Amino acid sequence: xxxxxIGNRETLVERxxxxxxxxxxxxxxxxxxxDTDIHGTRAAIALAERVGAAYDHAxxxxxxxxxxxxxxxxxxxxxxxxxxxxxxxxxxxGELPQIHHQFVGELAETVPDLSAKNQRExxxxxxxxxSAPRLSNGRTATLLSCGEAGLGATLAALRAQWRGRQxxxxxxxxxxxxxxxxxxxFPVFLFSGDATExxxxxxxxxxxxxxxxxxxxxxxxxxxxxxxxxxxLASTWMTGFPLRxxxxxxxxxxDPWRYDVARMIAAGEADLHLRISSSIVQPQKxxxxxxxxxxxxxxxxxxxxxxxxxxxxxxxxHQAVVYSSRTGSLRSVDARAASELPSxxxxxxxxxxxxxxxxxxxx
Numbered sequence: 001x002x003x004x005x006i007g008n009r010e011t012l013v014e015r016x017x018x019x020x021x022x023x024x025x026x027x028x029x030x031x032x033x034x035d036t037d038i039h040g041t042r043a044a045i046a047l048a049e050r051v052g053a054a055y056d057h058a059x060x061x062x063x064x065x066x067x068x069x070x071x072x073x074x075x076x077x078x079x080x081x082x083x084x085x086x087x088x089x090x091x092x093x094g095e096l097p098q099i100h101h102q103f104v105g106e107l108a109e110t111v112p113d114l115s116a117k118n119q120r121e122x123x124x125x126x127x128x129x130x131s132a133p134r135l136s137n138g139r140t141a142t143l144l145s146c147g148e149a150g151l152g153a154t155l156a157a158l159r160a161q162w163r164g165r166q167x168x169x170x171x172x173x174x175x176x177x178x179x180x181x182x183x184x185x186f187p188v189f190l191f192s193g194d195a196t197e198x199x200x201x202x203x204x205x206x207x208x209x210x211x212x213x214x215x216x217x218x219x220x221x222x223x224x225x226x227x228x229x230x231x232x233l234a235s236t237w238m239t240g241f242p243l244r245x246x247x248x249x250x251x252x253x254x255d256p257w258r259y260d261v262a263r264m265i266a267a268g269e270a271d272l273h274l275r276i277s278s279s280i281v282q283p284q285k286x287x288x289x290x291x292x293x294x295x296x297x298x299x300x301x302x303x304x305x306x307x308x309x310x311x312x313x314x315x316x317x318h319q320a321v322v323y324s325s326r327t328g329s330l331r332s333v334d335a336r337a338a339s340e341l342p343s344x345x346x347x348x349x350x351x352x353x354x355x356x357x358x359x360x361x362x363x
Contacts, residue, residue, distance in 0.1 A: 003310040003341065005301035013309060017347065020274075020293045020307045021354030024051045027272035027291070031261045033058045034231050034243075035277035037314035038321040038330060040344030041231040044276055045238050047352045054246030056261035057231055058277050062224035064256050066193035067232055067242045069201045076208050078188060078218040079328045088112050089180050089187035091123045092132060092141060093204055094151045094196045100222040101133035103326060104190065108135040112186070121180045123173075125158065126151055145172045152200035159207040187217045194224035222325055227314075230323030230330065265290065276344050278313035295347055312341035 004016035024030055024047075032048055032055035034041055048055045057063045069075055080103070083090075090107055111118055124132045124141035127148055132141045146154045146169045157167035161174050162181075171177070181187055191204055204219065211217035223229035232242040239245055241254035244261075257263070264270045271290055278297040294302040294309075297317070301308040314320035315333040320343070324331045 005305075005308045007306065008301050013342070013347070013350070016307050016309050017350040018354045020309070020351045023272055023291050023293060023306060024053075024274070024351070025355055027051065027053075029054075029248075029264070029270050030272040030274065031055070031264050031270040033060075033261055033273065033275045033277070035059070035225070035227050035279070036231070036344045037227065038230055038234050038323070040276060040314070040348065041234040042238065043345040043348035043352070044274075045235060047348055047355070049247045049252075050352060050355055052247045052250065053274070054244070054248065054259040054261060054264065055235075056244050056259060057225065057228040058275070059225055059228060060244065060260060060262055062193045063228035063232060063243060064193075064260070065196070065198045065201065066221065066223060066229065067244075068198055068256065069193070069205070071242065073202050073205055075201075075205050075221070076212065076218050077221050080220060080326055081328070083107070083188045083190075083220050084110065084112075086112050086186045087120065087188035088117075089121045089123070089184040091125060091144075091187060091189045093125045093155070093189050093191040094200070095126065095130055095194070096133060096190060096192050096222055097194045097224055099226065100190075100192070100325065103222070104133040105136060108137075108139055121184075123177055123180070125154055127154070142173050142176055144174065144177055146170075150197075150200070152197055152203055155200055155203040155207060159203060159210060162207065162210060181211065181215075181217075184215070184217075187211070189217070189219045190222055191219055192222045192224050223323070226323045226325055229325075233323065233330075276311075276348070278311065278316075278344075295344055297341065309347050310341055311344045311347055312339055314343070317341045318343045 004011050004013040006019050030051055030053040032044055032053050034044055035058035122141045123144055125144045128145055146157050158171050160167045208217050208219055236242050239252035241252055244256045244259040245252050245254045246259045273290055274293045276295045292305045293307045294305040295311045297313050298310050312318045316336050317339040318335050321330055321332050
C-alpha cells in the first residue's frame with residue numbers, strides 16, 4: 001500500500017520526509033495546522049521551533065475563542081465528574097458540539113447527590129431555533145430565549161433580569177429559571193466555543209459571577225475540539241503560550257491575530273503550509289503559490305500537495321494520549337483497529353531529522 005507521494009508520484013516515506021524537510025528549510029514563512037493527539041502536537045511544536053513556523057489548530061477560530069476566555073477574562077469552571085455528581089440544575093448555553101450530546105443525555109438520566117428532587121432540572125439558553133441534545137424519557141430542556149435574539153443578547157437579558165433590572169425583551173420562562181436557581185444547591189452552565197462568540201462567553205462568566213455573590217454556581221467547559229484543547233494545553237506547557245504561537249524570531253511569541261494561520265494563508269503571508277490531520281479537507285484558498293505538505297489518513301495524494309504522507313488516526317490505528325472532555329484531563333487510548341500506518345509524531349520526527357538544527361530562521 002502506498003503511504004507517501006511527492007506531488008502525484010508514489011515514493012518512499014524517507015524520501016518524502018526529506019523533500020518536506022527541504023521545503024521547510026527554504027520557506028520564509030511556514031505555518032502549521034494541527035489536528036492531532038498530544039504526541040503529534042509536541043513533535044509539531046518542536047519542528048515549528050526549528051524552522052521558525054507559526055502554528056494553530058485546524059479549526060483555529062473556535063479554539064481561539066475558548067483560549068481567549070481563559071487568557072483575557074478568566075472563568076469559574078468545574079470538572080465533569082463533579083458536574084455528574086453534584087449539579088442539580090444544568091443550563092446548556094447555546095448549541096454544543098455533537099461529541100458532547102451523550103454526556104448531556106447521561107446528566108438527564110442520573111440523579112445528583114445534592115438534588116432535593118429525583119431528577120436534574122435542565123434549561124437551554126438560546127434562540128427559538130437553537131437545537132438541544134436529545135434527553136431521555138421524552139424530556140425536553142426548558143428554553144430561555146429572547147425570540148430571535150442572539151446568544152450574547154439573551155445572556156445579557158438573563159443577567160439583567162436576575163439582577164432585578166429591566167430588559168428590552170424579557171427572557172421566556174425566566175420565572176421558572178429563577179425559582180430553580182433559588183432552590184438549587186449547585187447549578188452548572190455547560191458551554192463551548194464551537195458556536196458561541198467570545199462576548200457571549202464573557203457575559204456567561206459575568207452571570208456565573210453574579211450568582212456566586214449569594215450562592216454558588218460554576219461552568220463546565222466542553223471544548224469545540226478535544227484534539228484542539230489538548231494541543232492548546234500541550235503548547236502551554238511547552239512554550240508558556242497556547243495555540244497561535246510563532247517562532248519567527250527564534251523564540252515563542254503568542255499573538256492570536258498575527259498567528260491566525262487561516263488569516264495568514266488568506267492574506268498571502270505564508271509560503272508553506274504543513275497540515276497535520278487524520279481527515280482530508282479541501283485546500284484553503286490562497287493568494288500566492290503556497291506549498292502544501294499534507295499528513296493525513298489517505299490512500300492517495302492530497303490534491304495540490306507538494307508532499308503527502310499517510311498517517312494513522314490516533315486511538316484507531318495506533319495508541320495515543322488525547323484530551324478527554326469526559327474527565328477534563330489527558331488519557332491514554334488503545335488502538336481500536338491497529339494498522340501499519342505511522343503516527344503523526346513518528347512522521348514529524350522523521351521530517352525533523354532531515355532539517356538542519358542550524359538552519360537560518362525566517363526573518
